[in-house]
Amino acid sequence: MFIEGRLITAMHLPHYFIADLPPEAVLSPGLIVEACQSLQRNRQKYLAARSTQSLVELLCGVAGDWMQPEFRLRRIALEQGPGETGFSRATIAKGLDEFFRRFTPENFHALLVQELGHVRRLDGIVSTGPEEVHCRAALALGPGLLVHVAAGNLPNPAWMSLVLGILTRSAQFMKCASGSSLLPRLFAHSIYEADPKLGACLELAEWRGGREDLETALFSGADCVTATGSDETLASIRVQLSGHTRFLGYGHRLSFAFVARGALSRAQGPRVAAGAAADVAAWNQLGCLSPHTFYVQHGGEVTPERFAELLAQELIGLEGSEPRGVVPAETAARIAALRGIYEVRAAHRPDTRLWMSRDTTAWTVVLENEPLFQLSCLHRFIHVRAVDDITAALEGADAVRHQVSTVGVAASEEQQRELGALLARWGAARVCPIGRMQTPPLTWRHDGRPALGDLIRWTDVEI
Amino acid sequence: MTSELSIFAARLRDYISICEMEPLLLEPSDDPALKAHCDAEFNGMALVLFALQCKQNPSYRRFAQARGIASAEVGHWSEIPAIPTDAFKELELSCLPAAERTRVFHSSGTTRQTPSRHFHNPESLGVYEASLLAWFRARMLPGGAAARANLDLAVLTPAAGQAPHSSLAHMLECVRREFRAAGAAEGFVFGQVDNEGAWGLDFEGVVKTIRAAVEKKRPLLFAGTAFSFVHLLDFLAVRGLTFALPEGSRVMETGGYKNRSRTLPKAALHSLITDLMGVSPSGIFCEYGMSELSSQAYDRVEVAGSRVFRFPPWARARVISPETGREVENGETGILQIIDLANVFSVLAVQTEDLAIRREDAFELLGRSEKTEPRGCSLRAG
Numbered sequence: 051m052f053i054e055g056r057l058i059t060a061m062h063l064p065h066y067f068i069a070d071l072p073p074e075a076v077l078s079p080g081l082i083v084e085a086c087q088s089l090q091r092n093r094q095k096y097l098a099a100r101s102t103q104s105l106v107e108l109l110c111g112v113a114g115d116w117m118q119p120e121f122r123l124r125r126i127a128l129e130q131g132p133g134e135t136g137f138s139r140a141t142i143a144k145g146l147d148e149f150f151r152r153f154t155p156e157n158f159h160a161l162l163v164q165e166l167g168h169v170r171r172l173d174g175i176v177s178t179g180p181e182e183v184h185c186r187a188a189l190a191l192g193p194g195l196l197v198h199v200a201a202g203n204l205p206n207p208a209w210m211s212l213v214l215g216i217l218t219r220s221a222q223f224m225k226c227a228s229g230s231s232l233l234p235r236l237f238a239h240s241i242y243e244a245d246p247k248l249g250a251c252l253e254l255a256e257w258r259g260g261r262e263d264l265e266t267a268l269f270s271g272a273d274c275v276t277a278t279g280s281d282e283t284l285a286s287i288r289v290q291l292s293g294h295t296r297f298l299g300y301g302h303r304l305s306f307a308f309v310a311r312g313a314l315s316r317a318q319g320p321r322v323a324a325g326a327a328a329d330v331a332a333w334n335q336l337g338c339l340s341p342h343t344f345y346v347q348h349g350g351e352v353t354p355e356r357f358a359e360l361l362a363q364e365l366i367g368l369e370g371s372e373p374r375g376v377v378p379a380e381t382a383a384r385i386a387a388l389r390g391i392y393e394v395r396a397a398h399r400p401d402t403r404l405w406m407s408r409d410t411t412a413w414t415v416v417l418e419n420e421p422l423f424q425l426s427c428l429h430r431f432i433h434v435r436a437v438d439d440i441t442a443a444l445e446g447a448d449a450v451r452h453q454v455s456t457v458g459v460a461a462s463e464e465q466q467r468e469l470g471a472l473l474a475r476w477g478a479a480r481v482c483p484i485g486r487m488q489t490p491p492l493t494w495r496h497d498g499r500p501a502l503g504d505l506i507r508w509t510d511v512e513i
Numbered sequence: 514m515t516s517e518l519s520i521f522a523a524r525l526r527d528y529i530s531i532c533e534m535e536p537l538l539l540e541p542s543d544d545p546a547l548k549a550h551c552d553a554e555f556n557g558m559a560l561v562l563f564a565l566q567c568k569q570n571p572s573y574r575r576f577a578q579a580r581g582i583a584s585a586e587v588g589h590w591s592e593i594p595a596i597p598t599d600a601f602k603e604l605e606l607s608c609l610p611a612a613e614r615t616r617v618f619h620s621s622g623t624t625r626q627t628p629s630r631h632f633h634n635p636e637s638l639g640v641y642e643a644s645l646l647a648w649f650r651a652r653m654l655p656g657g658a659a660a661r662a663n664l665d666l667a668v669l670t671p672a673a674g675q676a677p678h679s680s681l682a683h684m685l686e687c688v689r690r691e692f693r694a695a696g697a698a699e700g701f702v703f704g705q706v707d708n709e710g711a712w713g714l715d716f717e718g719v720v721k722t723i724r725a726a727v728e729k730k731r732p733l734l735f736a737g738t739a740f741s742f743v744h745l746l747d748f749l750a751v752r753g754l755t756f757a758l759p760e761g762s763r764v765m766e767t768g769g770y771k772n773r774s775r776t777l778p779k780a781a782l783h784s785l786i787t788d789l790m791g792v793s794p795s796g797i798f799c800e801y802g803m804s805e806l807s808s809q810a811y812d813r814v815e816v817a818g819s820r821v822f823r824f825p826p827w828a829r830a831r832v833i834s835p836e837t838g839r840e841v842e843n844g845e846t847g848i849l850q851i852i853d854l855a856n857v858f859s860v861l862a863v864q865t866e867d868l869a870i871r872r873e874d875a876f877e878l879l880g881r882s883e884k885t886e887p888r889g890c891s892l893r894a895g
Binding site: 379380382383384385386387390391393394395396397398409410411 | 599837
């Protein structure tokens with residue numbers, strides 16, 4: 051095992067992509083332009099004429115590989131990932147499994163039908179039933195060169211971007227934030243190894259933001275640019291694009307959850323708390339879909355205070371099986387500072403309570419009797435807020451209303467639909483059960499937009 | 514009500530005077546006997562003060578109780594619970610009855626945030642002044658009264674009357690008084706406050722004073738915030754002005770930038786001061802202080818060229834692991850905790866959010882970790 055472990059650590063990836071080059075390699079605008087041109091040529095030769103079915107089969111096959119414990123690239127991800135990303139091995143393993151388990155032909159089929167109306171819409175001119183009635187048909191075309199600017203915090207948005215670009219038969223160039231290319235790169239390697247010709251239509255590079263010379267070169271040939279990041283990052287990219295380049299910007303979003311009285315029975319309450327803990331632990335709470343605050347309704351058999359306590363117990367358990375990992379001193383200092391202030395409050399207010407890991411900053415639960423939405427400092431620091439009802443919770447969250455991605459909900463079955471409708475009108479882009487906040491289905495409409503559909507240019511044909 | 518604390522305050526002021534009279538006590542010592550003596554002295558005073566504050570500061574008492582710490586059971590000053598600086602925003606951490614408070618210092622920061630509040634009365638201000646002057650003299654004015662008489666003071670903060678809630682403005686006002694008492698000119702104040710409370714500078718006044726100092730070959734001691742120095746240096750750069758201040762000129766700069774100017778790394782700020790004002794690197798010092806404390810730390814270049822901060826003997830800094838809450842090993846990074854005996858009438862043990870590297874019983878400052886409170890929200894909101 052020891053020797054094997056050393057072998058894995060020492061394993062270097064072949065230089066398929068720019069991001070594989072040693073750090074001292076100098077990137078130039080010329081290199082980027084050249085890479086984009088060869089991507090486009092390869093796309094024409096190897097990808098443009100591929101069938102959707104063959105691409106879906108390939109993606110499902112690759113996903114199957116990733117689910118195998120012995121898969122070489124998975125082992126590299128688990129071996130080198132903790133050092134490069136700060137996530138623990140178990141957190142990465144769980145994240146990989148949750149991501150790739152959704153890759154089934156049925157799920158891709160559902161995605162294609164949902165977004166494009168027809169599973170072969172990208173293959174040729176086809177009609178859905180109603181279209182046929184009206185003597186219409188249509189073809190969906192993806193962008194020739196699709197450029198992604200990926201944010202650094204977690205890998206699944208980057209992976210998903212690459213997957214969608216493969217479905218649209220696009221040549222793809224992904225620019226990763228500095229120091230965050232490992233996991234996207236490993237996925238691209240898995241594509242390359244499964245199908246080198248397809249791999250030749252992908253490029254990944256990483257550089258620190260603000261390299262305008264490289265970005266100008268990258269954006270000049272792009273038909274479509276997707277970007278994830280802060281509003282400022284998105285705005286700075288948008289101004290660099292010419293009028294004919296489509297821009298899909300995904301700004302920072304945040305999420306919270308509501309636990310209704312109906313889900314707080316003695317039997318169900320602990321299950322909801324376990325789901326809540328899983329949502330907090332997934333990717334160490336760093337995603338846009340990760341909860342900052344759990345609103346818990348008063349009046350159930352499990353009180354908000356008891357719920358917070360159960361959540362803390364679940365986080366203890368998860369710290370054993372899926373530890374948070376090491377955080378930089380600055381992050382730990384921030385967590386310690388916030389714990390300090392809540393400790394002071396707890397000493398003075400009976401309705402404020404604090405649960406936290408001993409001798410580490412691994413997890414923290416803060417209970418307050420206060421409906422105002424509270425942003426978390428993340429890394430498994432979760433707020434529980436006792437509220438009278440959903441109205442109080444939504445009033446409390448009003449300040450972040452336009453930034454909300456997901457609202458996790460636990461409620462009785464009949465109440466669930468009602469809450470869904472209420473939250474939809476309020477502005478939430480996604481409502482899902484607690485415990486699944488960080489694992490949206492493939493058909494998820496990213497920030498309320500059709501992720502695949504937005505890449506497409508349509509050609510309508512009237513017969 | 515405060516008589517026991519008054520006795521303590523008098524005792525501490527005696528101790529400060531003794532330290533001033535005996536320079537050995539003001540310098541870090543390798544002599545184990547002397548070290549042990551100082552440790553015992555500090556420990557004894559800290560335990561007494563902790564017990565008194567638990568009696569007279571209800572908010573602090575409740576905090577200690579919630580930690581399960583009873584003053585009678587604490588045997589070493591390092592066990593005294595440190596209250597987070599943020600608590601000064603939410604609680605009235607004072608042993609002074611409301612009616613006796615004559616002065617309050619606020620933490621600086623953006624106006625939207627609730628500031629920390631550190632309450633004072635004439636007696637607590639007396640301790641503050643005794644503490645700050647003794648250590649300022651030791652660190653910024655070596656050479657005693659004679660050296661002071663050959664130096665002019667130039668203050669870049671506003672006069673205390675214009676910024677009544679600034680502990681720094683008060684401190685530099687005291688330093689000015691000190692210069693006056695030493696028979697020197699009382700110094701120049703170039704800081705200004707505009708209608709919105711923002712601090713500015715009388716640039717022309719500074720330049721005139723620098724010119725006069727150069728002409729008279731009389732060194733200047735500049736004291737101000739890092740951002741006021743940036744404003745001044747930017748002004749000089751735009752005008753194309755460079756000066757060579759007379760030898761012996763000094764600079765004391767303090768504090769972060771708080772968005773009041775562009776942010777410069779320490780080394781860049783210091784080399785600009787050297788380039789444009791002609792103050793040699795060995796004449797530039799950083800001060801570390803805050804409204805929640807009554808003592809300050811000053812840095813100087815010690816072993817291996819790193820700038821190391823030290824508090825006076827009546828205050829101590831510990832670098833604490835944010836993970837475990839325990840003191841880190843030498844050379845490791847953590848958050849600063851200060852035990853300041855001069856905080857007689859508030860809370861002696863304060864947990865800051867500043868990151869530092871432990872250098873034996875001193876520290877190297879890394880700065881404050883930015884609180885990433887995303888847009889529109891803060892702990893205090895609502």
